[in-house]
Amino acid sequence: MTKAKNKSVNISKNKSFTVRFAGDSGDGIQLVGTRFANATAVAGNELSTLPDYPAEIRAPAGTLAGVSGFQISFGDETVKTPGNKPGVLVVMNPAALAVNLKNVDKGSIIIANSDAFSQAGLEKAGYKTNPLEDGTLSNYRVIAVPASEMTEAALADSGLTKPQVMKCKNFYMLGILFWMYGLETEDTKGWIKTKFKKVPAVAEANLKALDSGYAYAEATEIFDARFETIKSAVTPGKYRNLTGNEAAAYALLTAAKLLKKKLFYGSYPITPASEILQTLAKHRATDVVVFQAEDEIAAMAATVGAAFGGNFSATGTSGPGLSLKLESMGLGVIAELPMVIVDVQRGGPSTGLPTKTEQSDLLQSIYGRHGESPLVVLAAASPADCFYTTLAASRIAVKYMTPVIVLTNSYLANGSEPFRIPKLSELHKFEMAKLPPPDQFKPYARDPKTMARPWAWPGLKGYEHRIGGLEKAEETGAISYDPVNHEKLTAARSEKMRLVAESIAPTKICGKDQGELLVLGWGSTYGAISTAMTEAEAEGLDVSSVHLRHVWPLPPDLGKVMKRFRKVLIPEENLGQLRMLIRSEYLFEPIGLNKVQGQPLNSDEVLAKIKEVLGGK
Amino acid sequence: MENTKLTAKDFSSGLPVKWCPGCGDFAILNVIQKTMANMGLPREKFAVISGIGCSSRFPYYVSTYGFHTLHGRACAVASGVKLSNPELSVWVITGDGDGLSIGGNHTMHAIRRNMDLKIILFNNRIYGLTKGQASPTTLPGSKTKTTPLGAIDYPFNPARFAVGLDCTFVARCIDSDIAGSTAVMERAAKHVGTAFVEIYQKCVPFTDKEFEWLKDPATKEDMILRVEHGKPLVFGKDKNKGIAIKNMKAEIVTFSGAVPAEVAVYDETNDEMAHLISGLKHPEFPTPIGVFRAVRKPAYEELYYDQIKHVGDTKEHELEAVLTGPDAWEMK
Numbered sequence: 001m002t003k004a005k006n007k008s009v010n011i012s013k014n015k016s017f018t019v020r021f022a023g024d025s026g027d028g029i030q031l032v033g034t035r036f037a038n039a040t041a042v043a044g045n046e047l048s049t050l051p052d053y054p055a056e057i058r059a060p061a062g063t064l065a066g067v068s069g070f071q072i073s074f075g076d077e078t079v080k081t082p083g084n085k086p087g088v089l090v091v092m093n094p095a096a097l098a099v100n101l102k103n104v105d106k107g108s109i110i111i112a113n114s115d116a117f118s119q120a121g122l123e124k125a126g127y128k129t130n131p132l133e134d135g136t137l138s139n140y141r142v143i144a145v146p147a148s149e150m151t152e153a154a155l156a157d158s159g160l161t162k163p164q165v166m167k168c169k170n171f172y173m174l175g176i177l178f179w180m181y182g183l184e185t186e187d188t189k190g191w192i193k194t195k196f197k198k199v200p201a202v203a204e205a206n207l208k209a210l211d212s213g214y215a216y217a218e219a220t221e222i223f224d225a226r227f228e229t230i231k232s233a234v235t236p237g238k239y240r241n242l243t244g245n246e247a248a249a250y251a252l253l254t255a256a257k258l259l260k261k262k263l264f265y266g267s268y269p270i271t272p273a274s275e276i277l278q279t280l281a282k283h284r285a286t287d288v289v290v291f292q293a294e295d296e297i298a299a300m301a302a303t304v305g306a307a308f309g310g311n312f313s314a315t316g317t318s319g320p321g322l323s324l325k326l327e328s329m330g331l332g333v334i335a336e337l338p339m340v341i342v343d344v345q346r347g348g349p350s351t352g353l354p355t356k357t358e359q360s361d362l363l364q365s366i367y368g369r370h371g372e373s374p375l376v377v378l379a380a381a382s383p384a385d386c387f388y389t390t391l392a393a394s395r396i397a398v399k400y401m402t403p404v405i406v407l408t409n410s411y412l413a414n415g416s417e418p419f420r421i422p423k424l425s426e427l428h429k430f431e432m433a434k435l436p437p438p439d440q441f442k443p444y445a446r447d448p449k450t451m452a453r454p455w456a457w458p459g460l461k462g463y464e465h466r467i468g469g470l471e472k473a474e475e476t477g478a479i480s481y482d483p484v485n486h487e488k489l490t491a492a493r494s495e496k497m498r499l500v501a502e503s504i505a506p507t508k509i510c511g512k513d514q515g516e517l518l519v520l521g522w523g524s525t526y527g528a529i530s531t532a533m534t535e536a537e538a539e540g541l542d543v544s545s546v547h548l549r550h551v552w553p554l555p556p557d558l559g560k561v562m563k564r565f566r567k568v569l570i571p572e573e574n575l576g577q578l579r580m581l582i583r584s585e586y587l588f589e590p591i592g593l594n595k596v597q598g599q600p601l602n603s604d605e606v607l608a609k610i611k612e613v614l615g616g617k
Numbered sequence: 618m619e620n621t622k623l624t625a626k627d628f629s630s631g632l633p634v635k636w637c638p639g640c641g642d643f644a645i646l647n648v649i650q651k652t653m654a655n656m657g658l659p660r661e662k663f664a665v666i667s668g669i670g671c672s673s674r675f676p677y678y679v680s681t682y683g684f685h686t687l688h689g690r691a692c693a694v695a696s697g698v699k700l701s702n703p704e705l706s707v708w709v710i711t712g713d714g715d716g717l718s719i720g721g722n723h724t725m726h727a728i729r730r731n732m733d734l735k736i737i738l739f740n741n742r743i744y745g746l747t748k749g750q751a752s753p754t755t756l757p758g759s760k761t762k763t764t765p766l767g768a769i770d771y772p773f774n775p776a777r778f779a780v781g782l783d784c785t786f787v788a789r790c791i792d793s794d795i796a797g798s799t800a801v802m803e804r805a806a807k808h809v810g811t812a813f814v815e816i817y818q819k820c821v822p823f824t825d826k827e828f829e830w831l832k833d834p835a836t837k838e839d840m841i842l843r844v845e846h847g848k849p850l851v852f853g854k855d856k857n858k859g860i861a862i863k864n865m866k867a868e869i870v871t872f873s874g875a876v877p878a879e880v881a882v883y884d885e886t887n888d889e890m891a892h893l894i895s896g897l898k899h900p901e902f903p904t905p906i907g908v909f910r911a912v913r914k915p916a917y918e919e920l921y922y923d924q925i926k927h928v929g930d931t932k933e934h935e936l937e938a939v940l941t942g943p944d945a946w947e948m949k
Contacts, residue, residue, distance in 0.1 A: 042946045191944070240945040250940055257936050264701045283939055286922060287930040289700050294726035298693035301686070301723070305666070305697025308684050313701070328694075331687050421940050424933055458664045458682035458698070458705050466630065466677050468685025469669075478632075479677065 011226050016075025018083030019177065022100050023092025023113075024061050025054060025068040028170040033070025034241075034416075035174060035191060039183040040074040041241055041418050044231045047074035048382075048527060049241075050082035050600070051414045055271070055355045062116075062124040067099040075229040078534055080382070081527035082415060084602040088180070090173055092116060092147075094125035106139040109225075111176065113169065115148035143222055147172050147213075154212035158205045168209035175213020181227050185210060235420060242419035244386040244412035245275035248316065248342045251390035252276075253283060255340075256312040259398060259430045264306035264313045266291040268299045268321060271354040272410040273344040276316040296321035300328035300341070307337035308467075310457025312394070316342040318410075319361050320351065323368070329403055330369040331469050333493065336444075336453050338397035338404075342390060345409035347598040356598025357411035359523055360574040365405045366552045366581070372490045374497045376400070377552035379407040379523030384419040386412055389549055391427070396503075399431045400496055401452040407551070409573075411600045412524050438462025443477035451496035453477075501553035507561050511537065511544030514564035517613055519545040520590065522578050524600065525571050531603035536610050543610050551578065559586050567591060569613055571606050625651040628660065630680045636671060641792030641818035642739065646678055648795060649708070649737070652802040653681070658706055665708045666695040668715035671746045671820070672739035675710040689720025692727040695734050703918045706806070709736045713754040714744045717773050721753075728782040730917040731810040738775055738813065741820040742827055749823045761823070777895040779813040780888075780910055786812040787891065787910040792819065793832050797843070797906060804908055810916040831904055844894060844907035846885040849876045852903050860894070860902075867893055867902065885911045 019036070023029045030051050037049050052069040059066030073083030088109045091097045093116040104110065117130050131137055132144050151169040158165065171192075178185050189207055196203035217223045242250075256263035267277040269292070281290045289311065293299035299315050307313040317325060322343045332339055345361045347353025365377045376396050380389035386408050393404040433452050435441065443465045444453050456463035465477065472489060473480035480486070509518075510533060521529040526547050536543050546561060548554070562568050562582075570579045571593035579592045593609040595601050628650040636642045653663060663681035667673035669688035676683025682705075686694045691709045699707045709716075709727075716724045716738045727734055743761065744750040750763040754775065758767040779787040786808040790798035798816065805812035817828045830840050838854040850860035859880030861868045870879060884890055891910040897903065915923070 038944055044948060187944070187946075194943075234948050236949050238941065238945050238947055240940075240942045253931070253936055253939065257931065257933065262701065264697065266697060283931070284925050285928040285931045286925055289921070291696070291700055293693065293696075294722055297690065298696070298723050298726065301690040301693035302697030302700070304686070305684070305694035306701035307697075308694070309664070309698040309701030309705070311701035313697070327687060328690060331690075335684075421937075421945060424937060458702055459661055461659065461661045464660050464680060464682050466679075466683035466685065468667075468676070468683075469687055470685065 009224055009226050011228055013228050013230055014075065015230050016073055016079045016083070017088070017181070017227055017229060018071065018073040018086045019088045019090065020069060020071040020086035020100060021090045022067055022069045022096035023170070024095070025059060025066050026061060027068070027092045028167070029068045029070050029092070032170045032174045033072060035188045036177055037072050037074075037416060038241055039178060039185075039187055040072070040181070041239065042187050043183055044234070045074040045229050046077050046079040046234070047072060047417060048079055048082045049416045050411065053355060062093055062095055062121055064095050064099055064125060067096050069100065076231055077234070078531065080530045081600070081603060084604050090177065092170070092173070094121045094127055094131070097131060098125045098127065104140070107141070109141045109143065110137060111143045111145060111173070113147040113173065114144035115146050145173070145176065145216070150212065150216060151209050154208055155205050158208070159201060160205055164202065165205065168205050171206045171209040172213035175210040175215075176217040176223070178210075179214045179217035180223065180225070185214060238421045239418045240421055241416045242384050242387065243275070243414055243416045244380065244383040244408050245273070245344065245414070246279055247384055247386035247419065248390045248406065248408060249276045249279035251387045251394070252280065252314050252340065253288065254424070254427065255391055255394035255430070256287070257424065258427060259312050259394075259432070261310070261312040262287040262289060264289045264291070264303065264309075264311035265315065266293050266299045266302035266306065266313070267316050268293050268296045270296070270318045270321045272346055272413045273316045273318045273321070273342065275413065276342060276344075296324035297328065300325035303339050304328050304332050304335065304337060307332065307339045308335065308457065310455070310459065312398070313338070314340040314342065316344065318344045318346045319348045319364075322361055322364060326364075326368045329375070330371065330373050332403040333369065333373045333375055334469055334472070335467050336401045338401050338455065340390065340393050340397050340404050340406060342406045342408065344413045345407060353598040355410060357409045357524065357600055358573050358596065358598065359407070359409060359525070360577065360596070361407060362551060362574065362577040363580070365407060372494065374494055375402055376404040376497070376500050377407060378404065378549050379551050380412055381523060381526035381547060381549065383412050383415045383417045385526075387419065392549070395430055396500060399452065400450050400500055401433075401455060402496060407523055409524050435463070442475045443467060444472050445475045446492065449499070451492060451499055497553045501550070501556050504550050504555045507546055507555050507557050509544050509546055509561060513544065515544055516542040516565065517544070517567045517569060517610065518562060518565035519543060519569045519571065519606070519610065520548070520562070520578070520582070521545065521571055522548040522551050525573065528601045528603045528606050529571060532606035532610060535603065535607050541610060541614055543614065554581070554585060562586065567613060569593060569609060571601055571609065573601055623654045623660070625654050628653045628680050630678050632677055634678050635674065637821045639821045640671070641741070641816075641820075642672055642675070644792045644795060645737070645739065645798065645816055645818065646675065648798050648802050650679065651799065652806050653679070655803065656706065656806050662705055663708065664695075664698050664702075664705045665710060666691050666698060667710040668712075668720055669746070670712040670715045670744070672710055672712045673715060689715055689718070690723060691715065692720060692723040692734065692736065696727055696730075696732050699732055699734060700918055700921065703922060707734050709734050711736065711738050713738065713740045713742060713775065714752040717775060717778070718753045725782060728779060728784045728811045728813060731785055731914055733809055733811070733916040733918055735805050735812045736814070738815050739818045740775055740815050741818045741824050742772075743820050743823045745820045745823060774896060775815040776813070776909055777892065779815075780891045780895045783888070784813045784910065785810040785912050785914050786908070787895065788813070788908045789815045789817070789895070789906045791817045791828060791831055791906060794906070801908060804911065808911065809919070810914055830899070840899065840903055842897065842903040842905040844883050844905050844909060846883055846908065846911070849880045849882050850894070851876055851880060860897075862890070862893065865889075865893070867897055869902065885909065
C-alpha cells in the first residue's frame with residue numbers, strides 16, 4: 001500500500017465501509033463502481049454492490065431522471081448487503097446530490113465534482129443556489145474537487161479533444177477514492193490497458209487521470225482521512241466478482257456440463273434478465289444453443305421443445321414475461337419434462353418498474369398456471385447464490401422430471417459479490433433415472449422414489465412415443481378422459497412435489513432454535529436480514545432467523561421449527577406473499593414487514609421491526 | 618442405415634383414428650405416412666409436432682416421436698426440437714386457426730428464420746374442434762356460429778402469406794387429390810429450410826361443400842390451375858386456357874392448338890411470379906395448386922451450427938475459464 005507523505009493522515013479502521021458513486025448516466029458511474037469493487041475484492045474484502053440506474057438509456061444530461069448510482073459495501077464477513085446509507089457519497093453533478101442526499105446521514109463525507117455545480121447544472125437539479133456553498137451541507141463533511149478542471153490540466157498534452165478528456169474525469173475521482181481506502185491501482189490499470197487496447201491515447205489518458213486523482217488526494221491537505229477495513233479470514237481459493245445474472249448463466253452452463261448434455265437456452269430480451277441471454281450468447285458452442293425467440297411465449301415453448309428434444313433446457317425472464325410463459329410451463333408440467341425458468345423479478349404489475357427490484361412473483365410462480373399444475377420454486381439469497389440455487393434447480397428438474405422456477409430479482413441480478421470459483425470436479429454429479437430397455441419402456445412409468453417418468457428423446461431407437469397436453473393414462477401416457485384416472489394423475493403430479501420436499505435438507509436456524517421471535521426470510525432479503533440479525537445478537541435480542549431457498553414446496557420440518565417460536569416475522573418486498581402461504585399452510589398469523597418501493601429492504605428496517613415486535617410483547 | 622425399406626404401414630401407430638367419417642384428414646395422414654416411408658430415414662429420426670385443433674391429433678397416429686402441444690405454439694415448440702436435435706426431420710401439423718390466428722406470430726417467425734420445419738397447414742376455413750366458429754381463412758359472408766350475419770373479416774390466403782414472408786418452399790394441394798398432394802409432400806420432405814404446405818381440406822360437419830368446385834369432375838379442370846416449374850400455366854378441360862402476365866397482372870387467355878408464347882411459363886424461383894400466381898382467386902381465376910416457390914437458402918440451424926462449428930463442444934477447462942473470468946484473484 002502506498003503510504004501518504006508530507007501530511008498527517010488519520011487512519012480510521014472499521015469492519016466495513018459503504019460508498020456510493022452517483023452521477024449522470026453518461027458519467028461512467030457503473031464502470032468506476034465496478035472497478036472500485038474489484039479493487040476492494042483484490043485487497044481481500046467481502047463486498048456487496050448495488051447498481052441503481054434509470055430505465056431510460058440516456059435521460060437528458062444533468063437531470064434528476066438521468067442519475068445513475070452504484071453503491072458498494074465492503075469489509076469483513078459481516079458484509080452481506082450493499083449497505084443502508086453510504087459513509088462516503090461521491091457526486092459528479094448537482095442532480096446526483098439532489099437525488100442521493102436524503103439517504104446520507106449527517107456527518108458523512110460528500111465528495112463533489114465542484115466544476116459541475118455551474119448555474120446551468122444547478123438549475124437542472126432544481127437548486128436555486130449552490131448547495132456546496134450555501135450551508136445546505138453544513139452538517140456534512142464536504143470535499144469539493146474541481147475534477148473537470150484538474151482532469152483537463154492533467155491531460156493538457158494528451159492530444160485528445162475536450163469531450164474525450166471530460167470522459168476521463170470519472171477515473172480522476174476513482175483515483176481519489178483509491179487513495180482514501182488505500183487500494184492498489186494495478187488491477188484497474190491492467191483493465192484500462194486491455195479495454196482501450198485499440199486506442200492507446202485514450203488508455204494513456206485514463207491511466208493518467210487515475211494517477212492524477214490519486215496524487216491529488218495524497219498531496220492535498222483537504223484529504224486528511226484514510227480508511228482501512230479489518231478483513232476477515234476467508235476460505236482460500238480463487239475468487240471473482242459475480243453478478244446474479246452472470247451467476248445464473250454460468251450455473252446453467254455448469255449444469256449442462258455436469259449432466260453431459262447440450263444446453264438449450266431460449267429467451268426473449270427483457271429487463272432485468274437480458275444479461276443472462278447475452279452472457280450465454282457469448283459462450284455459444286455446438287453444445288450451447290442460445291435462441292432468441294420472437295416473444296416470451298415462443299421462448300418458453302421452444303424451451304419445452306428442446307427438453308422434449310433431449311437437451312438440458314432453460315429460459316429466463318422477468319415478471320411480464322413470466323405471465324406469458326405460464327401457458328407453456330403448464331405443458332412442461334403435464335409433459336413432465338425437465339427445465340429451468342429463471343425469473344428475475346422486478347417491480348410490477350404490468351410494465352411497473354422495469355429496473356427496480358421486488359419479490360412479488362412468488363404467488364404467480366407457484367399458482368399462476370391454470371389447473372392443478374404444481375412445480376418447484378427456489379429463491380436465490382445473494383448474487384453468488386444465484387449460481388448454487390440455479391444449479392440446485394437444475395438437479396431437481398432432471399431428477400424429478402419437472403419444470404423448476406428460480407426466483408432472483410434485479411437487486412441480485414445486477415448486484416455483485418465475491419464468488420469462490422469452483423472446480424467442476426468439486427461439484428457432485430447429476431442424478432437422472434436410467435432408461436429401461438426399449439421393450440420395457442413406458443413413457444409414463446414412474447420411478448416410485450421420485451415419481452419421475454423416463455426421459456427418452458427423439459433419435460433414440462425403439463423409444464418412439466407420443467406425448468401431449470391432454471391428460472395421460474397411467475404408464476402408457478396415452479390420452480385418457482377417464483375421470484378417476486385424471487384424479488390419479490393429478491395426485492401423482494402432486495406426490496412428486498411431496499417427494500421433492502422430502503429431499504430438502506433440515507432447516508438451518510441462525511441463532512437459538514427456540515425463543516420469542518423467528519425472522520423467516522426468502523430470496524434476496526437474506527443480506528438485510530442477516531445483517532440485522534448480527535446487530536440484534538450484539539444487542540442481546542431474543543431473535544433467530546431462517547432463510548428459505550425452497551419456497552415451494554416448503555421444507556417439511558418448517559412447521560415444527562416455527563412452532564418453537566412465539567412469533568414469526570416475515571420481511572419481504574411485496575404485500576405479504578410468503579406470509580399468505582405460511583398462513584394457509586400452517587394456520588397461524590405471522591407478522592409482516594413489507595416494502596414495495598422498488599428498493600431492497602435494508603437491515604435498519606428489519607432491525608427496527610424486530611425491536612418493535614419484541615418491544616410489544 | 619436401415620436395410621429394410623419402411624412402408625406407410627410402418628408409420629402407423631395403430632391407434633384408432635378419431636376424425637369424423639369422410640374427413641379430409643384421413644387422406645392427408647396416408648399421404649404423409651407414405652412420404653415419410655419414402656424418405657429413407659428410420660422412425661426415430663422423425664418428430665411430429667402439432668398445436669391444437671382436429672388436425673393436431675395427427676401425431677398420435679404416426680409411429681414416430683410426437684408431441685401434441687398447445688394451441689398455436691407448434692412452430693415455437695418445433696423450433697426448440699429442431700435446434701436442440703438438428704438431425705431430426707421435424708414436421709409441424711397445424712390448421713388455419715392454430716397456425717394463422719393464435720399461432721400466427723410463431724408461424725411467421727419460423728418462416729422468417731427459414732427453420733428446417735415442414736409446416737403442414739390444414740385449411741378447412743373453420744374452427745372444427747370447437748364446433749364451427751369463423752377462422753382467419755373463413756370467406757366473407759360465411760355464416761358460422763360466431764358470424765350469424767356472415768363473416769366480415771377479410772381472410773388470409775395462407776400460401777400467399779408464406780410467399781410474402783419469403784418462405785423458401787411454398788405449396789398448396791387439395792386433400793382429395795392424392796396424386797397432387799403426394800407430389801407436393803415428397804418435395805416438401807426433401808426441402809431444407811421451411812417448407813410450408815397449405816392443404817385445402819373439407820370439414821364434414823361445417824364446411825363440407827367448401828372446396829366442392831375444386832373436386833367436381835365436371836368442373837374441376839376449369840377451376841384448377843396446376844402450377845409446375847418450367848411448364849406453361851395452362852388449364853381447362855380442353856387445355857385451351859392459359860395465364861398470361863401483362864403489366865404485372867394475370868390475365869386469362871383462350872387459345873386453340875399450340876400454347877401461345879404469351880402464356881407464362883412458371884418459374885418457382887421467381888418471387889414476383891410466386892406472389893402473383895399464389896394470389897389468384899376464385900371465381901375470377903382458377904385456383905392455383907402445386908409448388909409456388911422453391912429456393913435453397915441456408916436454414917437457421919445450418920447457419921447456427923456453421924457459425925460455431927470452429928468452437929466445437931465446450932471442454933471442461935473452457936468452462937472453468939469462463940467461470941474464472943478475466944478479473945479473478947487468489948485468496949490465501
